Amino acid sequence: MHFVVMGCGRVGARLAHDVEEQGHSVAVVDQNPDSFRRLGPDFSGRTVAGIGFDRDTMLRAGVDEAYAFAAVSSGDNSNIIAARVARETYGVQRVVARIYDPGRAEVYRRLGIATVATVPWTSREIIAELLPTDSSALWQDEAGRVALVELGPHGSWFGRPLEDLERATGARVAYLTRLGHALLPATGTVLQDGDRVFAAVELARRRAAIDAAAAEAEVEA
Structure with a gap:
């Protein structure tokens, strides 16, 4: 299966490696070509420099044949736009977007776009480590x-x-x-x-x- 990951920060690079290790093909998209250095020499997937929701960029990444699309860049707006384009324009059924604003994440979940709200998740994980909660x-x-x-x-x-x-x-x-x-x-x-x-x-x-x-x-x- 083919996966497209938009954003080659720490999360995107780790995600790309994890997916590749499971035997799938991966294309990573990022505006900054230097970001691909995070992938290291062992990454054998495709790297595409460009805007994640640009038509030519997405096609070079193989979104039209993608099984799943993950938007994990540092920008909420970019992630949501890219996720919607992948789903609504190219028909990718499995789409997820990382969102920092929990309020917006809830809105987009109601629209049918799976989101990972980074801030509340991180907060819960930290509290679990700091407090003697059950x-x-x-x-x-x-x-x-x-x-x-x-x-x-x-x-x-x-x-x-x-x-x-x-x-x-x-x-x-x-x-x-x-x-x-x-x-x-x-x-x-x-x-x-x-x-x-x-x-x-x-x-x-x-x-x-x-x-x-x-x-x-x-x-x-």
């Missing part, structure tokens, strides 16, 4: 609204429907593992001893959800 979130979305957590149900939940656990915790069970195998819950799925339960919950409520699952289930009237 590590209960296995994953969380870039906007910091939804988290995936593991619920450790109290033994009294076993033998009861997952729907009961969802009501008590306010979480939505995404999947569970049983005897080492993952399975998607269906209507009427009953918790069994040994199940590991993974659920999506509002980030601000993840600790409350975990605590509710760990508490003894109320006896049904």
Whole structure:
């Protein structure tokens, strides 16, 4: 598969190498030819000097045959324009843009353009290293609204429907593992001893959800 990366800063150079190491072809675009030095002598992909959303530049990079396009330059506007051109003009289905402004990132996500909001992501990573916060979130979305957590149900939940656990915790069970195998819950799925339960919950409520699952289930009237 062919990938096009716009921006040959540290992120772009690392991304290009990572993709190439997985056996894919890569073209890197940057306005400054000197930036390609970051790729080093081992990079065997294509380098294209030019503006990332310019038609001739994009065609030289092979955007018309690209499986995916990543805009990771230092400019929000350039990244968004390039991402939209790749998707809307050349039909690239997998497009992502790095955006520093979290507000703008949210707007473009609603328009269907995948974005990585660098500032909030970096802030969360630094806080995780600095503060003794719990590590209960296995994953969380870039906007910091939804988290995936593991619920450790109290033994009294076993033998009861997952729907009961969802009501008590306010979480939505995404999947569970049983005897080492993952399975998607269906209507009427009953918790069994040994199940590991993974659920999506509002980030601000993840600790409350975990605590509710760990508490003894109320006896049904």
